[in-house]
Amino acid sequence: xxxxxxxxxxxxxxxxxxxFLEANLxxxxxxxxxxxAFNPHFIGYPNSEDILGITQDERDVxxxxxxxxxxxATPSGIGGFRYFHDHDPRILNSLLTDPKIGKIILTRNPxxxxxxxxxxxxxxxxxxxxVKRRKDGQAQFDATEFEQHLADLQAFQVQIMxxxxxxxxxxxxxxxxxxxxxxxxNGLAKWLGASSQLDNLNTALKRQNPQPVSEKVxxxxxxxxxxxxxxxxxxxxxxxxxxxxGPVVPSYVAAAKTPLxxxxxxxxxxxxxxxxxxxxxxxxxxxxxRNFKQNTLRAWKRQRPGHRSFTVIRHPLARAHEAFCxxxxxxxxxxxxxxxxxxxxxxNLPIPEGEPDDEYTVDAHRTAFTSYLAWTKANxxxxxxxxxxxxxxxxxxxxxxxxxxxxxxxxxxxxxxxLYLPALAMQVGHTAPPEPxxxxxxxxxxxxxxxxDQIEALAREAYMRDYIMFGFDNWA
Numbered sequence: 001x002x003x004x005x006x007x008x009x010x011x012x013x014x015x016x017x018x019x020f021l022e023a024n025l026x027x028x029x030x031x032x033x034x035x036x037a038f039n040p041h042f043i044g045y046p047n048s049e050d051i052l053g054i055t056q057d058e059r060d061v062x063x064x065x066x067x068x069x070x071x072x073a074t075p076s077g078i079g080g081f082r083y084f085h086d087h088d089p090r091i092l093n094s095l096l097t098d099p100k101i102g103k104i105i106l107t108r109n110p111x112x113x114x115x116x117x118x119x120x121x122x123x124x125x126x127x128x129x130x131v132k133r134r135k136d137g138q139a140q141f142d143a144t145e146f147e148q149h150l151a152d153l154q155a156f157q158v159q160i161m162x163x164x165x166x167x168x169x170x171x172x173x174x175x176x177x178x179x180x181x182x183x184x185x186n187g188l189a190k191w192l193g194a195s196s197q198l199d200n201l202n203t204a205l206k207r208q209n210p211q212p213v214s215e216k217v218x219x220x221x222x223x224x225x226x227x228x229x230x231x232x233x234x235x236x237x238x239x240x241x242x243x244x245x246g247p248v249v250p251s252y253v254a255a256a257k258t259p260l261x262x263x264x265x266x267x268x269x270x271x272x273x274x275x276x277x278x279x280x281x282x283x284x285x286x287x288x289x290r291n292f293k294q295n296t297l298r299a300w301k302r303q304r305p306g307h308r309s310f311t312v313i314r315h316p317l318a319r320a321h322e323a324f325c326x327x328x329x330x331x332x333x334x335x336x337x338x339x340x341x342x343x344x345x346x347x348n349l350p351i352p353e354g355e356p357d358d359e360y361t362v363d364a365h366r367t368a369f370t371s372y373l374a375w376t377k378a379n380x381x382x383x384x385x386x387x388x389x390x391x392x393x394x395x396x397x398x399x400x401x402x403x404x405x406x407x408x409x410x411x412x413x414x415x416x417x418x419l420y421l422p423a424l425a426m427q428v429g430h431t432a433p434p435e436p437x438x439x440x441x442x443x444x445x446x447x448x449x450x451x452x453d454q455i456e457a458l459a460r461e462a463y464m465r466d467y468i469m470f471g472f473d474n475w476a
Contacts, residue, residue, distance in 0.1 A: 006071045008080035008102035008192055009095050011160055013153060015116035016108040017176045018082050020202070024179075028189045029196040030077030034070060037081035038063060038088040044081075051081075063091040078102075078192055085156035096163040102192055103169065105160065108176035110150050111227070115139045115216050139216055141223035180382065181244065242380055242388055245401030249297055254289035257281040259307035259428050261300070263408050265398045266390040267323040268314045269417070272439035276421060279434045294405060308428055310410040311402070312417060313395050316463035317456065317475040318447060323391040324372045325443040331355050339386055347375050347384070356444050366450035373458035380462060396469045413470075414439075451476050 010025075010033070012018035022033040034051050035044035042048065043056040043066075050056070052069045059066045070079045080102070083095065095101055118139030164171060172191050178184045179201075186197045214220050253262045255277045262277060264270045278285050292300065301307055314322070327336045328343060329351055343349040351368045352360055376392055378384050390398060402408065412420045417436045425433035456474050460467055 003193065004100070005078060005102035005192065006100045007067075007078060008104060010080065010082045010104045010106055011084075011156075011171075012082055012106040013084050013108075013113060013156075015113040015120065016106050017179045018106055020179050021104075021106055021174065022082060023202040024185050024198070025080070025189070027198055027202050028194045030074070030194050031189060031192060032074055032077060032079045034079060034081045036084070036087065037066060037070065038083060038091055040086075040088055060088075063088050064094065067091060067094065078194075080104075080192075085152055093163075096160065097167050099167065099169055103160075103164065103171035104174060104188065105157075105171045106174045106176070107157075110153055111146075111213060112176070114146050114149050115141075115213055119216060138218045141217050141219050141226070143223075143226040146223075146226070242382075242393060242397045245390065245393060245397055247294075247402050247405035248390065248398075249292050249294050249405060250290075252290075252292050252297065253277065254292075254300060255281055256283045256287040256289070258425065258430065259304035260425065261297075261307060261309040263309055263311040263402055265311055265313060265319075265395050267319045267326070267392065268312050268395075269414050269436075269439040272417070272436050273312055273421075276417075276434065276436040280425060280430065297405075306428060308410070308424055309406065309408045310412055310421075310424055311399065311408045312412045312414055313466075313470060314414045315472055315475050316395070316466045317451075317459035318414075319395070320373060320376060320392065320459055320462065321369065321443065321447045324369055327389075327391050328372060329356060329368065329444070330442075336389070339389075342386060343372075343375060347371075349375065360444060362445050362449050365445045366455075369450060370455060370458055373455065373462055377458070377462035394463060394465045396465050448476070 010018060010021060012021070022035065025031050025033045035048070036042070037044055037051055038059070040060075043054075043059055044051045051059075051066060052073045054066045054069050070081065073079055083092075096103075118141075119137045122139065123137040160171070172188055174184065174188065182198055182201050185201060189197065217223050251264050251266075253264065253274055254260065258277075258280050260277065260280070262273055264273070274285060274288060277288055281287070289300070326334070328340050328349070329335075331337065331340070331354055340351070344351060344353070349368065349371050350364070356365075375384070379386055379388055379392070380394065399408075399411070410420065410424060412424075421436050422430075422433040456476075459475070466472060
């Protein structure tokens with residue numbers, strides 16, 4: 001299978017995402033990862049009796065025998081295993097110095113891995129496949145223990161690096177944050193010699209503790225003080241587990257004559273903005289330019305010196321309500337039937353099987369929407385098997401995706417469109433541009449009819465990144 005390697009090893013540590021990496025490696029045809037093959041306490045997995053016919057006792061007598069078996073067991077593919085710093089040291093030198101063994105190095109912020117390890121110890125939950133069974137717990141930070149943990153990791157990493165340098169080898173490095181990128185996983189498979197590729201990643205394993213570190217540690221102030229001299233850990237950040245988004249160029253809309261380009265964020269005021277672009281040049285909606293590709297958009301820009309581009313952001317709660325009503329609650333054309341079915345079946349979202357009717361009351365709408373907000377939080381944290389769609393992805397992530405091709409000249413808030421859209425039009429030659437009209441609302445009940453402090457709090461939990469990045473206050 002591979003011209004370079006007979007087998008591979010994943011150098012990792014506990015709570016670095018190695019189970020998730022292994023699950024995705026095993027999804028490729030021709031790649032087999034055998035777990036923690038040289039863990040001194042078990043062989044492969046805690047309840048396994050052998051690997052490829054080699055028992056734990058046989059491995060402990062001669063670890064090279066198991067390595068040899070893994071090398072030759074998959075003639076049409078490649079086998080490998082995970083190796084941590086405290087695994088059988090007798091085999092380590094053979095692993096490091098042999099160029100026919102592919103080295104994958106998985107890393108994670110040591111504070112995050114330590115805290116995750118302490119929570120797993122406290123809860124007894126080392127893997128999560130169903131978010132409903134997640135156990136809550138907090139870590140107790142021990143400065144002495146963490147310093148030893150950090151020293152062990154650093155010494156192991158230095159040993160790996162120096163041995164590879166001396167033997168003229170290189171490794172495939174994977175960060176914990178890279179594990180959600182299917183393109184990186186496909187690149188890793190190619191590096192190992194696999195010809196198959198994945199369209200989607202394995203979603204069986206879920207992140208167990210997606211909160212900020214400050215919420216996961218009982219004695220956070222003490223930990224912060226102990227680590228004050230180490231600024232590289234960025235302890236107060238809000239974790240972002242959303243998948244990276246592309247620029248979505250085909251969704252962009254240009255005015256018929258005026259050199260203005262609208263870069264929509266889904267579940268925003270798209271209808272109102274497109275109506276305004278049409279009225280700007282006194283044309284109907286069909287005259288707007290759509291379905292761009294990157295090369296045609298570049299040509300559009302070159303042909304229109306002085307052009308301007310913009311996007312419009314909406315309050316996160318109002319946008320969540322729009323996404324819920326237009327994509328999940330309804331069964332009409334344009335809704336997400338498959339996701340709707342999954343949310344009803346697997347996540348108990350209390351919405352009607354069909355289109356909402358007279359029996360769907362305002363109280364039922366409030367209950368369903370609060371349930372949707374709770375699901376959205378889990379979805380954005382990578383704890384569900386459903387994709388993060390652009391209709392409910394954070395607006396910050398959508399704009400970050402735009403930046404891969406081009407950034408908008410202006411980011412306008414929906415409640416300020418009447419002021420800034422005409423001003424933008426005047427920059428490109430209009431002397432008296434029209435004002436935009438309100439975006440149509442097709443929801444069975446208005447957000448104002450169900451809004452309360454609980455709904456605001458749920459929206460903040462799900463979309464804290466947007467609230468912070470764009471300075472949004474309460475909706476009402």
